[in-house]
Amino acid sequence: MIDKLKPGARFDLHLHTTRSDGAFPLDEVLERCVAARLDAVAITDHDLVGDLDTEMRRIDGKELMLIAGAEVTGQHEGQEFHLLVYFPGPVQQGFRDFCTSQIKGRAARYETALSNLGMVGEGPDDAAWRGERAVTRFHLAQALVRDGRADNIGDAFSRYLRAEHGKVPQLDLPFVDAIRIARGFGGVTSWAHPPLDAFTRYIETFAAAGLQGVEALRPGLNRTARRTYKKACQRLGLFATGGSDWHGWARPQDLGLHSVRKHELKDFLEALAAA
Ligand SMILES: [Zn+2]
Ligand SMILES: [Zn+2]
Incomplete structure (x- = not known):
């Protein structure tokens, strides 16, 4: 399916809908993705894969590749972190039950x-x-x-x-367990928007637990952050993923302003194909 996309195809691998804290329902998000000339998108609601599977959809006369995903919350040493999980095809029932x-x-x-x-x-x-x-x-x-x-x-x-x-209890799933569970159900994993200090401290631990990627292709990253992610990815054999983390609240028209080209996601797409 990915082979059908041209090398310059535009991806956004991090989007939210009203299934979690996004502003628009799924169908409207997908219509907006097509209107924004994106070619492939992942819906990554919080702890929710819903009924999505990875598939080609025809929307408003155009093809859109939909990648099933979720953004799972976990914690490590008292800090909350988010894990992006992607699936190459049908999502296993066990992962849906976990969600x-x-x-x-x-x-x-x-x-x-x-x-x-x-x-x-x-x-x-x-x-x-x-x-x-x-x-x-x-x-x-x-x-x-x-x-x-x-x-x-x-x-x-x-x-x-x-x-x-101290008003909102922490979701107590250990982040390393989130990685292992997602991998166990055939998911491909990437650390969403890692804070730089935590990234430096924990990336080796998370990589050892099976983390495969880092969301390093994000809007607004400075040069230090980009370099830190890139070096660690090379050293630990991790791939880069990218997305806008668009929720649609403040400036819905910004969907599509940030996209990642297919060739930048080569290693991620290989891992997805092999999963
Ligand atoms: Zn997040
Ligand atoms: Zn998010």
């Missing part, structure tokens, strides 16, 4: 956070409890704004939702 249990854990965490924040009447909906929609800190921030407890999303985070406030 469902993570999302149910998110619903429980959300309810605990509401009570810690002294909020009532805004609990997770049925879809969240069923494991079909991932509730996140962002949804808590929206609830705080609706309640008049914060002026905007940023204000809600800085006043209530950061780790140091």
Whole structure:
């Protein structure tokens, strides 16, 4: 399927929908991807692969390659990190079940956070409890704004939702377990938006656990970050992935401004084909 894409094909391997904390439903995100002239995209909602499989879709008369994915949250030494997982074809039921249990854990965490924040009447909906929609800190921030407890999303985070406030329990899956579980179900893994200091400290540990890639092709990275990622990737045999982490809230029209060309993803695409 990937062979059908031309060498200059434009990829975005990190996108969100209303299945987690994105602003637009899946179908609309895919229509926007086509309108933005992307050729291949991965939907990577938080802890959720949903019913997606990797396939070619025909949308508005154009072909779009859809890569099934998820962005799994884990923690390591008290810090939260995100793992991008991609699948070359049909997603194994075991990985879907794993996601469902993570999302149910998110619903429980959300309810605990509401009570810690002294909020009532805004609990997770049925879809969240069923494991079909991932509730996140962002949804808590929206609830705080609706309640008049914060002026905007940023204000809600800085006043209530950061780790140091202790209101939102950490999702307790060890990051190295997330890597092993994803690999065990045939997923291809990449560390999403790694903070530079944590990257330097932990990349060897994560690579030893089976991490295959680093999300090194992102908008707004400075030269130091690019060089650090590149050196580590060469040394440890990791590939680079790239995406915009577009959620669609602030500037939805920015979808497609950041894309990664097929030739930049050569090693990732080889790993995907071999998975
Ligand atoms: Zn993330
Ligand atoms: Zn993301």
